[in-house]
Amino acid sequence: xxxxxxxxxxxxxxxxxxxxxxxxxxxxxxxxxxxxxxxxxxxxxxxxxxxxxxxxxxxxxxxxxxxxxxxxxxxxxxxxxxxxxxxxxxxxxxxxxxxxxxxxxxxxxxxxxxxxxxxxxxxxxxxxxxxxxxxxxxxxxxxxxxxxxx
Numbered sequence: 001x002x003x004x005x006x007x008x009x010x011x012x013x014x015x016x017x018x019x020x021x022x023x024x025x026x027x028x029x030x031x032x033x034x035x036x037x038x039x040x041x042x043x044x045x046x047x048x049x050x051x052x053x054x055x056x057x058x059x060x061x062x063x064x065x066x067x068x069x070x071x072x073x074x075x076x077x078x079x080x081x082x083x084x085x086x087x088x089x090x091x092x093x094x095x096x097x098x099x100x101x102x103x104x105x106x107x108x109x110x111x112x113x114x115x116x117x118x119x120x121x122x123x124x125x126x127x128x129x130x131x132x133x134x135x136x137x138x139x140x141x142x143x144x145x146x147x148x149x150x
Contacts, residue, residue: 001125004053004062006032006046007109008072009039011065014109014117018063021118027125030059043067047075047084047106054103055081062104063121069108076104080146083139085124088112093120097127101139 003022007015012034022029032049034041043066050062062082064072069086076084084104085096088111096102105124107117129135 001061002028002030002059003125004030004032004050004059005064006050006062007034007041007065008043008046008067009034009037009041010067011043011072011107011109012037012041014107014114015065017114018065018107018117018121021121022063022125025122025125043071044075047072048079051076051079051082051084051104055079060103061125063107064104065107065109067108067110069106069111073104073106076106081143083142087120087124088116090120090123093124094127097124098130099135099138100142101129101135 005019019029019031047064050064053059054062066072073084073086076082082104083100083102084106085102086106087093087096
């Protein structure tokens with residue numbers, strides 16, 4: 001799978017670990033950045049770049065790391081076509097894919113340890129959308145909201 005990966009300064013170290021894990025698992029990683037640690041790197045900048053890559057179809061999924069994951073999730077969800085999910089446990093990771101067809105995963109480096117982060121990311125990437133009628137209907141409703149319709 002082709003995956004866009006990005007972080008702010010607080011998520012940089014975990015992003016680097018995630019990149020290695022994804023490559024070990026055979027994924028093609030598009031590292032949006034940053035390339036080096038810089039305390040002035042802000043989450044909205046990298047969340048937007050990852051989300052836009054997903055929305056344009058350049059990658060199948062995106063993964064963003066900041067200190068809590070909250071800010072990156074909020075920023076990514078501003079991009080039309082993105083359904084970003086903040087997941088710090090396996091249950092939320094599974095259901096964000098099965099029920100919500102999330103296409104961007106947000107992680108908080110100050111909230112989740114590396115071991116669990118790897119488990120969450122691997123499960124999230126492997127989990128398919130259930131495609132049940134009720135979940136398709138709900139995702140379509142979410143998509144209509146971003147288009148301004150009811």
